[in-house]
Amino acid sequence: MDALKLSIDRQELKKLEERINRVLFDNILPFWLKYSRDEEKGGFWGRVSNENVPLRDAPKGLILYSRILWTFSVLYQRFGEPAYLEMAERAWQYLDRYFWDEKYGGMFWLVDANGTVMDDKKKMYGQAFTIYALSAFYRIYNQPAILQKAIDLFELMLKHNYDKQFGGFLETSGRDWTLVLDMRLSDQDLNSAKSMNTHLHIMEAFTGFYQIWPESVLRKQLRSVMEILIQKIFNPQTGHLNLFFKENWQSESKAVSFGHDIETSWLLQETFMMLHDSELEQPGREVALKLAKSTLMEGLTPNYAIYKERTDEGMLVPILEWWQQAEATVGFAYAYLLSGRPEFWKAMVNTWQFLEEYLLNREYGEWYYGVDSKGRPNLNTYKVSEWKGPYHNVRACLELLKCLEKLRSTHNELVSK
Secondary structure, rough: OHHHHOOOHHHHHHHHHHHHHHHHHHHHHHHHHHEEEEOOOOOOOEEEEEOOOOOOOOOOHHHHHHHHHHHHHHHHHHHHHHHHHHHHHHHHHHHHHHHHHHOOOEEOOEEEOOOOOEEEOEEEHHHHHHHHHHHHHHHHHHOOHHHHOOOHHHHHHHHHEEEEOOOEEEEOOOOOOEEEEOOOOOOOOOOOEEEHHHHHHHHHHHHHHOOOOHHHHHHHHHHHHHHHHHHEEEEEEOEEEEEEEOOOOEEEEOOHHHHHHHHHHHHHHHHHHHHHHHHHHHHHHHHHHHHHHHHHHHOOOOOOEEEEEEOOOOOOOEEEEEHHHHHHHHHHHHHHHHHHHHHHHHHHHHHHHHHHHHOEOOOOOEOOOOOOOOOOOOOOOOOOOOOOOOOOHHHHHEEEEHHHHHHHHHHHOOOOO
């Protein structure tokens, strides 16, 4: 602890807080408020270039829209700015009108620029993110219909995709909720019955949902998903998460996703702290710290950026994307608060320094999708797309600010006077 006392002082915390606020309020949010709205066909643009030019005929994805809804709901809850509420309402109106399946229930995966359904699959990843977003929206927009929609989605997931034999959720159904042959979340994924990624975000969604709907059936499912992450998805031999699975949880991949490892590390903490479950808290703490340590030891470049992944063959992929860097800052901050180990604090500060230096699009706002190993931005990717919204980077800023507040208020003994 002595080294930690010497490494952190109040002035350092204040300067870091100022930097985070500048990124949030001067870089990220002005872009979304000014350039993201589709005033021609409603909702938000499906894709926007790095120079803020919308692709007017781009499709619109469920993940982008649910993440916009979640982001601006949380922002309004924290700051009370009317413009944030307007953005959240806009996202929900479009989701409800164009993504909700009136015939079979559930959320479509993709619509075109005019709102016509392009992909009618019911992917559990998408249903979960909608529940996550609705849970945040309900906390600021206390309407029974919003809560009921989240309950409906939860019940549909349980009815059609919950695996009663082996536990967890099967990845994807068709429009009528019958299972499909192609269960892939994206063309980068394996066609597996179950995945780490989907179950991570189901845990995340159910954690947010439980805060507004603390029913026993939800608690049971949330606890079950957390157990699956700890006991079946986490690999104690490697210290990483396995990624793809057969129905019986037999792993089908040796690849490592460092961004998901560190994201899971802090989301696990969020879940066990909320559940107050004595049986799961200790194993949850252990897995959270092991994942953070594995990321720290194996997933960092020399300047503390997070590699995209390590392949089945053991090769590091030197692509440095925005979301992994955002999640790493939060994960390392949480690991530091959990353990008091100075290497996690150092990693958080240095990863933030990297993304601040290389990922911010300082001329046009927001963040680049990613950079190469030399820090050069990938200009061929969109700043807004089906997979790139304001969720990872806004959430990172908000979580880091919360961590700094907690550090000041409850860890004063670790901060030099």
